[in-house]
Amino acid sequence: MLNLDKLINQGVAGLHPYQPGKPIEELERELGITNIVKLASNENPLGIGPRAKQAIKSAIEDLTRYPDGSGHDLKQALAQQHGLGSDQFTLGNGSNEVLEMIFRTFVGSGDNVVYSQYAFIVYKLLTQGIGAEHREIPAQSYGHDLEAMLAAIDVNTKLVCVANPNNPTGTFIEPQVMAGFIAAVPKQTLIVLDEAYTEYLAASERLDIAQLLNKHDNLIVCRTFSKAYGLAGLRIGYAMSSQPISSMLNRVREPFNNNTLALVAAEASLQDESYLQTSVRLNAEQMQLLEMFLQQKGIEYIPSKGNFICIKVGPQANDIYQQLLKLGVIVRPVAGYGLADYLRVSIGTESENRTFMDAMNLIKL
């Protein structure tokens, strides 16, 4: 008899699959209702931007050909935006795949990875899958305890991962503090700075990535088109690093990891300043309204710099999640993160958020 338990890579044996937000179609099938509001996966609620949409339409005829495996045009556009060389970029099928490439390239089973409690769960999953040692550092006020993370780094630490702002907690590290941390990490450890929500920050809250990469060749910065740029369904993200690092990541990259539509849409979306600004403004306005609502209801929350917020609904969080589903609102349980009393709610359009608040008013807390 085939003994799969003996065959399976021991790291993978201990893995629990990533739990995505419940898809709208699934809830529609289950409840037989429409008009479902999904506030579960931090997507841009405005729908795809006009420039990206046009680029996709124009590229349909090209789909019979393989994509440009080097992502030349998108890298050129990114290089210009960030003031870096185009050979400093690595494109991925979502920034998730970029993280995967980084782990595959640098982490082996005898190594360790440092990350924070409540940090984006993919760092833990990738460490586990490789069978490397987890150094999960207790959080401080739900955010990264950078000093303790520094202290946990040793000669076997290949990566220290920081999500800023963090998902799911929305906690934020000020740029000067982050720059100090980057400078303090030992040279033989790579810093993976995951900036999936950076577009939602004020200009004064952002780091100068080109300047930092010039100074620190152990820095890798990850970005995505899935959140503020509104392209989650296309799967595209990227890393910025030194050229030697990007060329190493390129060794493990599968040949055509970015599809043609993702490449053209991402490039076009970089030109769509107005869509990006509208998205960021909507998020700020609606976040404020939601916070007022939570305060009025006496619901605690973790202040967030992203396009989502973790609300404290207590030990009955899963029950409230289920009740919200029945009312046609999908939010995200975060018990898998060790936040069993919380639900994460993405910021939607005004009408979506209104639906969420109306539903909360119907639920006995």
Ligand SMILES: *Cc1c(COP(=O)(O)O)cnc(C)c1O
């Ligand atoms: C959403 C998210 C990502 C991954 O996004 P992709 O869709 O794979 O680009 C990475 N990091 C954080 C912190 C996220 O929240």
